Amino acid sequence: MEIFERILQGAIEAGASDVHLKIGAPVIFRIAGELVPVDAPPPAAEWMQTVLGQIVPAHLRARLDAEHEVDFAYTPPGGGRFRVNVFQQRGGYVLALRLVKTAVRTFAQLHLPETLRRIAESESGIVLITGATGSGKSTTLAAMIDHINSTARKHIITLEDPIEFLFEDKQSVIEQREVGLDTASFDSGLKNVLRQDPDILVIGEMRDAASVVAAMSAANIGHLVISTLHTVDAAKSVQRILEFFPANEREQARQQFATALRAVVCQRLVRTQAAEQRPALEILTNNAAVTKIIHTGALDKLPSAIELGGGEGMQTFNMALHALASAGHITQAEALANSPSPESLKMRFQGVTLNETRRILGARE
Template sequence: MDAKTLNQILEIAFQKKVSDVHFEVDNPPFFRGKGQIIRSRLPLLTGKDTEFIVNTILEFNGKTLDKNLHEIDTSYSLPNGGRFRVSIFRQRGHFGMVMRVIPPYISTFEELNLPDVLAEIVKSPTGLILVTGPTGNGKSTTLAAMMRYLTETFTYNIITIEDPIEFLFTSNKSCIIQREIGIDTESYDKALKSALRMDPDVIMVGELRDKETIDSCMKASETGHLVLSTLHTQGAVSTIHRIIGNFPPESQEIVRQRLADVLVATISLRLVKDKTGDNILP
């Protein structure tokens, strides 16, 4: 394995329009396309191959490989601009990774076959908007489309806090600041507290992972900002239960009232195959 071979494999992902690339020892690279895992005909990967890939990705991000590394989320870009969200992990003593393809183009609601009501939802000047659904069902892509609409429609100061940064946004009518956990800031909680001092109109948080992040997002919503984020849940009702369940029992009633005051919408996504079976639509 060398850098040229790695980039050629990743370029195949863009050419074939797959969503993920899997690298694991004693297997060839796997691709996920149209919701299905596809085993490639490439050579089997060795421990040295996957360690080389990890080193390449970490060096791209200005980091070195720590022997105590067990898992990390980061990103990687091809020379031609193609981007990936990367999840690195250890399994059976070797490194493995899953690389999520990030489309180079941020699509509109219409291009993604998303309902027009999303444009009405993001017009809310304050509050909390959540995009939810299982992994791989288009939460990040939908959130990116919403961000595009905001930048093209309003004159806002928008701050994104992500782990890692996925879509790269360009300031249009709005000014956009993108911060990455581990590179630009230490944690979601600290970044959110800092964001409130950066004259924000809109704050986009990549994911609500813990109680501290949820609480900080609600506080930002309560202080007159529009906050957008994602959550891994199965539906609108389970989203409410998941948020409240992060807090101790004695705090849950207050949290329920706070959430009722700030929640603008919960957008629950599922991808399904069309009648031909060749395409996946929300």
């Protein structure tokens, strides 16, 4: 285990976000988004089994044997905290470890817009934080929880698999429940959570129709529900939520979700000119126009609604990327490389603004 602990300590010191350990292959760190091989002995099969025997929690060992993959959190003796995924490939186990920052960063430290503070202070509704793996969803979610904890007297209950950031009570009372350890399953935890008198429910990830139904039920009786989803933009986030339901239930789910939704925050990380990473956010907040679009199923109109909702704090990815480039934080090339519609962004840089239906909204003289 000594080598394993030294690898993790080296990752912390190098500022790595991830560590990849595969039998017979070089040890890999992900640093500033790039995969970097490091000077360490390639893991052997026997060594990997020893490590797994030490770090896999007792309650997950049977699942690992049966399903060949598990998630959990691990805190090395030397400090730090990692979210661990163990999985099997070509008959051998692989470890993917993500470093969880022990200090929860604020909105300002993360360069998140003011709109997120207002969303976090909502009394009720569903807030979805979405993006690809590694886009910083968990970090943004933690910042929202910490803001609430620091500014309001609320009862916050989380359901996580596994627990990542650890919170101490400040103004709020927080209980963090880990699936498999503190509750048997997400379903079990969700069935009982409203009996525990929460003001705010944090669901680590929307996984199925049951979690969405629980979230909508909680939101519709006055609770704030915050969760994450693996989707790339606001429209696809709404579409993905509805796809959890069978076809004969989808229409009813659409009507309920249109009312329950508070906001969708979709995030991706871009590289700054200082070789750091900074979030670019698409933000959708629910208003009468958005509710109507979801009610009618015209989800292709959501990007235009976001563009027109700039005065309410909404923004498309192109609006966010344009602002970052105009402020000199990122290059135009980086903005275009991360844009979902580079042609429209290029025209925006030239002073011509198009909405998603290709109608000119404004042009610089």
